[in-house]
Amino acid sequence: MDISLNSDFDKFINEQMATGLYKSINDIVNDAMKIYIEIKTSSQSQIDMLNSEIQRGIDDYEMGRYMDGMTAYKKLMEKYE
Numbered sequence: 001m002d003i004s005l006n007s008d009f010d011k012f013i014n015e016q017m018a019t020g021l022y023k024s025i026n027d028i029v030n031d032a033m034k035i036y037i038e039i040k041t042s043s044q045s046q047i048d049m050l051n052s053e054i055q056r057g058i059d060d061y062e063m064g065r066y067m068d069g070m071t072a073y074k075k076l077m078e079k080y081e
Contacts, residue, residue, distance in 0.1 A: 013025055016028050
């Protein structure tokens with residue numbers, strides 16, 4: 001695979017190589033791709049969780065399991081007074 005990077009990335013890669021932590025550019029790109037995959041996977045998991053919670057709220061509403069804001073406020077005030 002042949003890739004081209006802009007000069008900012010090229011500079012960063014050269015700086016990383018100079019630290020001695022990486023033996024090759026391939027090592028840097030592999031680490032970068034692992035991190036990218038972790039971020040994407042984590043983001044999708046968070047989206048899935050939020051969608052699940054939204055659906056739970058919709059289901060509760062459709063089943064009549066909700067209360068208006070004033071009622072909720074009064075219940076909280078009673079609980080913590």
